[in-house]
Amino acid sequence: MSKSILVVDDDPDVIEIISETLKNEGYLTESATDGDEALRKYDIFNPDLVILDVSLPSKDGFAVCDEIRSRDINNDVPVILISGNSVSDTMLEGFKSGAQDYIKKPFSLNEVLAKIGNFLEQADGRKNLREQKEILEDELHKGQEDYKRVNRKLKKIILDMRTLFDLSHDLNSLHDPEELYHVFFLTIIGQLGVESLGLFHIEDEEDDFLSFAGGKRVQEGVLKTIRLFRNTGLAKYLVDNSGVLELKSSGLSGDVAQEAVFMKNLGFEYCFPLIIKGKLIGLFFIGGKINKQAYTKNDFEIFKSICNSATTGIQNSRLYTELQNTYLSTIKVLVSTIEAKDANTRGHTDRVANYARLIADEMGIEKEQKDIISFGAALHDIGKLGVYENILNKPSELTEKEWKIVRSHPEVGANIIKNLKFLEKATDLVRHHHERLDGGGYPDGLKGDEISLGARIVSVADSFDAMTTNRPYREALSFPEAFEQLRMLDTKFDQDIVENLARLYDKKLIRE
Ligand SMILES: [Fe+2]
Ligand SMILES: [Fe+2]
Known part of the structure; x- marks a missing residue:
């Protein structure tokens, strides 16, 4: 659309020259010869730009410019002043009244055209920016509700992410499969x-x-009572086509469809493979x-994310259980080695380990x-491997030198196991x-308290078993007698642990 320009000058010749030039360039023009007419025409035609002579009858150019600015608050309509007066005075006054530029008479028409082109372009740019800003503000206003909704959604996603993070952490640190499930x-x-929901798993690798x-x-x-075969039906299908499967999906056939319908009849709708x-x-x-x-x-x-975290957790738990079984069988071998050497204390380590584990439970x-307490208790005397058999099995009193050797067994034991990572x-x-x-x-x-709780527990369990079993040099005490003995030795044994042990006896969790 052609731009319109209002040309205001008290000299009709000037108006004609300028208007002709502008029309040749494709602009629409209107004209006025005094200030009041200029404002009337401005109101009627809404020009895109005004060329305004400073010296006009009725109202001078500065006053007209002022009034245009009060009508055009967004400064969309550039005003170019024309004057024969001294440059600096007119410019200053002109800019104060809101004019964009100033042309001194006599002027070159090319200069006028160049300035008009520039100002119209700038005005367009400003208008566009303003419109966009208005649209944005409008959307923002309208979008307050949307914004709240999006924000809620975002918060939910963040919460989900955090839950997933916590979950994968939890699942990776849980080793008991039941707890994990x-x-x-x-x-x-x-x-x-x-x-x-229901989980089917391959319990044994075989x-x-x-x-x-x-x-x-x-x-x-x-x-x-249900068995789902791992190499056929749903299981095979889901390994080949990993993803969430809708059980009533029409794309299934044969044994896959049969199993899907079967599971669907048991109340399930979707299945995901781990x-x-x-x-x-x-x-x-x-x-x-x-x-x-419906699910979104x-x-x-x-x-899927939760299932994947769980999968890693399950795998970790299985490795952990496997590892623990390996530890336990290793420990059993070690323990039997100790007991083979020390005929007097056959069964001692097993019993101490049992007491220690029960006390830990009770506490x-x-x-x-x-x-750790179970392992420690099962191994507590492993250092006796380094004590000569004849000393361990000596029926009479030990000499001071022999005692020193016997008393070295905790240190010897600690040295044996300290380099075994799992112990x-x-x-x-x-x-x-x-x-x-x-x-x-x-x-x-x-x-x-310098002695760790675990060591204090093993210490009570160990002494209790020593007191309640026959030794070559003395008869065994009964359980209640041993508790009394331990209570009297309150400067040596942790009484809280002693009472927990006594309670195990009251609860019949340990027997003579
Ligand atoms: Fe010992
Ligand atoms: Fe012992």
Whole structure:
């Protein structure tokens, strides 16, 4: 659309020259010869630019310019002043009244055209920017509600991410499969609002089928009887086509469709495979949502993320269990070596380990620490491997020199196990199981709390077993007699531990 220009000058010849030139360039023009007419025409024609002579009858150019500015608050219409007066005065006055530029008479028409082109372009740019800003402000205003909604969604996603992060941390640190499944199930229910869920897993690496591992709000009795073969049907299909599978999907056929329908009839709607390094370890089934709504794409993403975290957790837990079994069998071999040497204390380590584990249970000590106590207790006398058999089995009193050798066994034992990575945490318990609260023990003469809780437990369990079994030099005490003895030795043994042990007897968890 052509731009319109209002040309104002008291000299009709000047108006004509300028107007003709502008029309030749494609502009629309209007003209006025005095100030009042100029403003009237301005109001009627809404020009895109005004060329304005300073010296006009009725109202001079500065006054007209002032009034134009009060009408055009956005400064969209450039005003170019024309004057024969001294440059600096007119310019100053002109800019004060809101004019964009100034042309001195006599002027070159080319100069006028160049300035007009420039100012119109600038004015267009300003107008565009303003319009965009207005649109944005408008959208922002309209979008307040949207914004709140998006913000809520964002917060939910951040929460989901944090839950996933916490979960993968939790799942990686949980080693007890039952506990791990429990956290896994609760997370799925909490995050997705799932009505029912069930996990099938390959329990033993050798198994060629998946069996029910657990679930929530499902018919456990029925599910426990089901075997899903790992190399056919749903299991194979999901390994080949990893992703969330809708059980009523029409694209299934043969045994896959049969199993899908079967699981669907048990209340499940979707299935997702738990795969680690290309190997299937489980199939996870979920029913519909509690609120009866359909799952969203985002729900499935969260579902997959949780399943993947769980998969890693399950794998870790299996490795951990495997490792723990290896540890235990290693320990058993070591223990039998000790007992083969010391005929008097046959069964001693087993019993001490048992007492220590039960005391730890009774005291509510956490699992990891309890495992360390069990290992430490089972190994506490391993240093006796370094004590000559004839000394260990000597029926008469030991000489001072022999005692010194016997008393070296905690240190010797600690040295044996300290370099075995999986037993290093039990080193302290082995080294300090003969320390006493009053500092009268060995090898380091530690006092009170300087002796770790684990070592104090093993110390009580060890002494209790020594008191309650026959030795070549004395008869065994009864359990109640041994408790009394330990209570009297309150400067040596931790009385809290002694009372926990006595309670085990009252509860019939230990017997004579
Ligand atoms: Fe010992
Ligand atoms: Fe012992």
